[in-house]
Amino acid sequence: MSISRRGFLQGTGVVLVASLTAAKETPAEGLHQTLPARSVAPSNQKWVMVIDLTKCDGCGDCTRGCKAMHFVPPMQEWIRVYEVEDNPAAGPYFLARPCMQCDNPPCVRGCPVGATFKRTDGIVMMDQERCIGCRNCMAQCPYGARSFNWGEPPHTPAELSQPYSMEYNYPHRKGVVEKCIFCPHLLRAGKLPHRTRCGLPVA
Amino acid sequence: MISKREANLLHSVTETTSTYYLWIAGLSCIVLWGLYAYIHQLREGLIVTGMRDQTSWGLYITDFVFFIGISHAGTLISAVLRVTDAGWRRPITRLAEGITVFALCIGGPMVIIDMGRPDRMLNLFTHGRIQSSIFWDVLGVSTYLTGCIIYLYLPMIPDLAFLAKREEFGEKRRKFYRALSLGWTGSVEEQHLLEKCISILAVIIIPLAISVHTVVSWIFAMTLRPGWNSSIFGPYFVVGAIYSGAAGVVLSMYILRRVFHLEDYIEPIHFRNLGLLLLSFCLIYLYFNINEYLTTGYKVEGPEKTLLHGLFFGDFSTLFWTVQSMVVFVPLLMMMAVLGMKRLYRFTPPVLALASFLVVVGAWAKRYLIIIPSLSVPYLPNARLPYDWLHYRPTWVEWSITAAAVALFLLIYMLFSKLFPMVSIWETREDDAERQVESAVAPAAQPAHQRLGTIPTTSIVLIACMLFGASHARAAEPRAAKEPQTTTLSIQWRAEAASEPITQSGGETGGVALLDHFFAWRPADSNVRTQNPPKIVVTATLLDAKGQPLAYQVVGFKLKTSFGSLDYGSRPTNAEGKAELRMQDHRFGQYPVESIYAGGAQFAAAHAVTSVDFGPRPEVSLPSVGVLITPYPTAGIALPFLFFYGLMWVMFFYVGYLIIWRLRQIRNAQVKPTP
């Protein structure tokens, strides 16, 4: 059994040393000039996404679009299509559930380190470089909109080709929480979130 | 020079049997195995546990809550007994305080084991948010641990000085004791000082202990989950904690008494008194359980219904009923029997120990039942994930680490019992003196203990009733089958002038806004609006074939948007056949508004559409202030915590000052006059 240097360091519980090692792994400063690390909104808008459930046929294109855009690890769905039945007489319907970007987000309230926070334009952001993986936000979120990287997520060259940015949340890391973030990098470029390209009208 | 009792106590420290080494070896193996499991988990990530996105907390958090609960025993019991000056407490305070400190040492780190990124732990200090329930725990548990260590240490000082003088120990070990005893000589001033420090701590540690378990419960109660979202959680957890902790004390009393032959110190009276305490907490716990389940069971609805069903009859029912009987029913009967029936008195210690064992094990399982079922019933149940993502089942890694935690607790406790006497020597010496006085005065006087004649039997309320009633009201049949008369519907709209412009933003004002600022720092509204949207009045007129207005008919209104139509509900027509819809929406541009008359047996259906102009796009306004929910502390949350725990730390430093600085001063004052 071989124990890697990293595993050994963590295993011996030398938290300080280990955190310094981890700090070295974070990407270079350069990126932060283009996309500010804890950005406030680049505009004075407030974003709202409206999904017309009467038109949703549960095809799952939104989930696939989001997965392709963000290289979402398997078993995670940042936008998930549920089949819900509120009233047995009326029959079930499809409910596409991204992160709701709550106005008074419980997840933000509960985070001990401010790794998840709300921007002025209403987007609830997620900083995978600060998250300590306590999963309080997952317990807090009433919609189950958050997922956790339980193991090392599988990487693809395309995913690794970009430096990490909070605005698109990849490359993915082990032991942190991820969620739908309204594609702030696309908004910055003046485009709508990727999953809205499912062919159905989304206002 | 030392009495037989003291010599006996010393034996527990000086003599080591082979069984002891065997235990140490066995426990160490378990701990090492757990360490291996943890290293495995660090390398692979939490994927090696049974936790998944739906059940995102598991055994580790269970262990955390359990150990923090056990830790309440000690300090709380010994502090309460000290404050109320119960003489019988003396032999048991140290072993109780020991449980507290070690349980905290094990329980606290369970959270770190549960963390996905333990390497980033320092973020808690560099980026900590006092608004977060996790942060409260870090604050509470660390303060409590510090307090408990001091509280365990202070009453040990005289014993340490005593041990430092014993010839039985090697030079090194005596040096160690001497260093820890801070040069204690046992003069009257020193004793006064020590008594003072101990009483200060005993007083502040009671609210501290209560606060810590309340804060632990708040991790759960501050969420919106079914079963957790409950204001009873604080006291419920505190009572559960003291109950399981008291059981832990009884259990360890029994074991230490057997192992070290402490029958002279830990007597049946101690079991009796603690047994009464345990019994009362058992009843209070029963009360809280009923309270907790009856209030949710009464209005059985929504996710709570699923939760209760799972607990009472579903997936968790076997565990649930087993645990309820282990924690409440069986110990209750056992305790009532030995404490209440004269004939069974002599079985008190073993039976109480057995009951306590059930309670301790049951308490752990109860924590599991608080955490897992609630996570298993999310508001949006997802059926498409694989079975083991939806149903939590702990893996060998989690079991190993849990076993290692228990083993480590026992191990530390055993090592501690070899290093320090588990029964306070100097305090029981006082006890002795008192007893001699007592027996001189009244030879027949027994230590006071009340007998429980009849134990009030509490009636147990079972929640069993779920009533389903659904009656279908049948719509009245149409009476005549005549051709319905044709109707015409026309629609107009006009805009009313906007009311006076709002000076500042919309959103809450006055007291409500104050509340917002008190608990969550939020600007009232980030987009400052200067103008109210105009009021739009849409009027639909309903006429029959002859052009007469139709009164008391229902007309519905709909607004068409690019993504579907918004239903504004329906309005009745008045005597002139007019139905009016008033809108004050934050919209701009043209929208078609449709009015619909559904018709009936007498009149035919009709509908009409008009295009309503909601006015031009308002000026884009700038957000007033930065981030909406901030990492900044707010008064309502930060002040209570900072004040409370800050006070505790101030008191710790004061006690530290007394015991280190003042003690030295007193000694110097004593030493100087002698030469």
Ligand code: SF4
């Ligand atoms: S898991 Fe990460 S984002 Fe979630 S509460 Fe903990 S630190 Fe914050």
Ligand code: SF4
């Ligand atoms: S993660 Fe959940 S709680 Fe947080 S903003 Fe999104 S939907 Fe709301």
